[in-house]
Amino acid sequence: MSGYFKDIITGLKSLAVGLQITNKEFLTKPITLLYPHESVKMYPRYRGHIELVKDPETGMNSCICCGMCEKGCPSGSISVKSEKRPGVKGKVLTAYILNFTTCSLCGQCVENCKPGAIRFSNEYNLASTRREDYIFNLLEKLHPEGIPEPEVDPELLKKELEKAEAAKKAAAAKKEAAAKQEAAKKEPAKEGGESKAEEKS
């Protein structure tokens, strides 16, 4: 019987203690961050989606189009499109497409990037009702006013042109030589040989 009353008293006491605590919390100031009115403090290391880095000197990206980010990506959400332009050293990035719908923000791409051409952005207000909005062309994002043409190095262009010329000449010579050889070899079947050479070129 004493246990019965003891239970009641300890029980009521514990309930009163609980009420006290919530009362204390009621009187303290709320700590909520009112999100749309105030914004969250972002840490410099925040891993948002990736973005291309603008080289402060040239104003261009420093991507060398090696495709390591593409290869390292676990979900295959990156595709780097590049082409060779006359007079420009290395490949030129034409599109850097990040499919953010499949990106898992693991950071393998940034880690794999040797020249440090990509980094994490601090953008987190990414809301949209359309799926297509999450397929980013990072190059366009880097240059919203329009993608600038890479500077053409005249010397390099000259060299390249010369090289191309030389290559062309060499190819022509080779072709000629090959044609001759072929012709010499198979006099009767001339057409066939020619077409083969053409194919080769």
Next chain:
Amino acid sequence: MNELIRLLSYMICIAAFLGLNLAYLGWVERKGAGHIQRRTGPKDVGPYGLLQPLADGLKLMSKQLIVPANADRPLYMCAPILTMVPAVLLFVAIPFGEHLVPREFNFGLLMMFAFASVGGMSILIGGWGSGNKYSLIAGARAVSQNVAYEIPMLITAITIVMITGSMDLNEIVRQQGGFFWNWNVFRLDKSILMPVSFLVFFICSLAETNRTPFDMGECEGELVAGYHTEYGGMGFGLFMMAEYANLVIGCSLTTVLFLGGWQCPFGLFPGPHWFLLKMYFLIWCFVWIRWTYPRTTFWGLLNLSWKYLIPFSLVNLLLTALFIKVF
């Protein structure tokens, strides 16, 4: 004719009072919960979120009322109405002030209990009519809960009736005039268990209104949303409003029976403001309790009723009878 006008005006007043209460108690609850939980609660709709109830109401009203395919349609439809009716009706007997009573019955207390049990019925009907197993369990729980808690509640009320010798609510309040030690809570000369009895009554009204430590009918951890799982739109809205209406009634009744109703604690300027003050304090206690405690089990709830509340109220009844007889 005069009587009719009086009644009509009271009905309008009650509707307004009730409407305001139902809307803003929701706001109070949310705001209270917010501040207790280190949050701010509703704040964007209007100043301090004061227009939030309006927005909520609009949202609920604009929603389609979907009747589940295997629901018992008539029962399903009438349950929300049925839960609202007794809640509104009961206001007719509550004395807000000495002359501010919609209708003075000499059996007001009896009527209170008679109609209050309809609330439990409506939960059962809603739970059964939904054709949902969760709702069904909730309905079954609600009935046995109501049965279990009406007993101690009634016995405690009988104690009050024995002390005051009246079932007229206004008369009960009148007898508690003067200083606060004349309130029934502190009537130690009638029975030394009176404060305990108040606690019993308070807990019972908590259980009767299905508030959190005892919300077996809608415990979301187990039964999703209990008896109103299948209700959407205004069906749900009515259940919600009925909960607050029951809250107001439960607190009013506790105030009337134990805390001296419209009487001032110091015997000065009695009036409806005192009644409202006491009632809202009790309501705040309900909110406060709701956001502090976890829920009991169904088992624990019945245990509490049969093992603690009923014995206490019975002992109190006997003691009171003894004191009245002896002194």
Next chain:
Amino acid sequence: MSSLAQSHLRETFELNIGPQHPATHGVLRIKVVMDGEYIDRAEPILGYIHRMHEKMGENRTWNQFWPNMGRLDYLSAMAYNHCYAGLMERAAGIEVPERAEYIRVITAELNRIQSHLLGFGAYIMDLGGFTPLMYAMDEREQILDLLESVTGSRLTYCYFRFGGVYNDIDDDFITGTRAFLKRFRPQIPMYHKLVTGNAILMDRLIGVGPVSAEMCRKYGATGPVLRGSGVNYDIRRNEPYSVYPELDFDIPVYKECDSMARYMVRMDEMVQSCRIIENALNKLPEGPVMAEKVPKALKPPNGDYHYAVEAARGTFSMRTVSDGTNTSYRMRLRSPTYSNVSLFEEASRGMLLSDALAFLGSLDPVIPEMDR
């Protein structure tokens, strides 16, 4: 009610708890045969968010598998990272710098506190008390901020690397962690006052959901479930990995075998984690955080490798079969909740519905980790 399945012998009916249910912490479904309010038989049904992580392990290179580790148990991703790092370091024989190991332990323990805080809050919410969840969330937010400042992510950290960690911690993190510990320590007695001591809660937890030590052994249950059954088994102590042997901490063990014991183990573990973090911060050595020679394309020698860590919910272990290439031949993830929840069917027989859900909550399941 025609839909109620009725047998001839007893009036039982089937109740589907989940996959969308407030008490199942995710998309767990439990098919329950109820006899009134009592449970006749409860069968958990899994697989609603099964993503075949094990097959992914076979298709992705070792490095590419990293992000998967954060997506198993989203609440204690750090421990999972730790397991994978340890596994591959064991397989490829990589020595990890000491500082990196200390950082791993600090972050993993912070993560454990975070996980237990949410577990605590969500558990009380299952029982109907909403407020403790918000308080726990408040504290948890501090940890998430700290971890975000160092890893860059709030939940799915992909922070560890083979041979170290992704980036070093800074002084801000160390002072922040110390400040957090100072702030957090007095909170636990407050939780005990508000929640643990509450008569209603005690009534709900004490004696509910008995799981004996023998049952734990048969089902392979680990973590707080096992320690709540009086078995002093913690991988951090019994199969020491990383720098845990150098740190001093206790393993909380409760012998009551009920939900309360499991709950208390979690609460006490938070205190012990605070101790570990403080200890590790004091001992934190200087040095590099990455091993020097870690090949980019890892090719561990042929064979089986096994590694186990103590995640927040119990023993998480990985077994990989390497065939000497840069992907695994077979990757097996042994998740703790999978085993813990498997005893639910046997243990919940004859329980009241509300007790069974309180019991389920005390197992603290995380569904993505069960389904993998």
Next chain:
Amino acid sequence: MDRAKIKRELENLAAESLPAEPPQEEAPVEVQAEAEGEDKAKAKAKKEDDAPRKNGLIETEYAKRGTHLDVQINPDQVVKAAEILDGEGMTLEMVTGVDWLKEGQLEVIYDYSYPGGQLFRVVVRARVDRNNPDIPTVCHLYGGANWHERETWEMLGINFVGHPQLEHFLLPEDADFYPLRKDFKS
């Protein structure tokens, strides 16, 4: 838990199983070696890696492998092994399988650990034929094996004979493929 006893008994068990069916073990390897007829020397050098492991007990180095004992036995002996380990108070941590496509075999792996303080991990393996993957269940000894075996069945198609409930578990109910088999193409 008695390490020496477990080791001795498992060793006996493995030795018992050794002469039972050596030709079956050898057969697929020979086929494979023939297939790679041209660089036989290379195949021979590699044979040690490629050949399925013989039944027997190996004491592995914990620091390298994460296990202490690694024993391979015949499929029909796994229950016996489970009984031995159960009697010593070991717990079954997981059951899993590996598909050895080249050898035409499926391997079932049982991971045992000791929850009583000492560090002791035992791996029990058994290889079953890929075309007839039957292995007795250990459900009656370890309740926890139920889910693990069920999962292994649905992922790899290893049929646990005597299992009370070999139904789809993680995969959808109408899945008619075994995703963890090496010849599975999604």
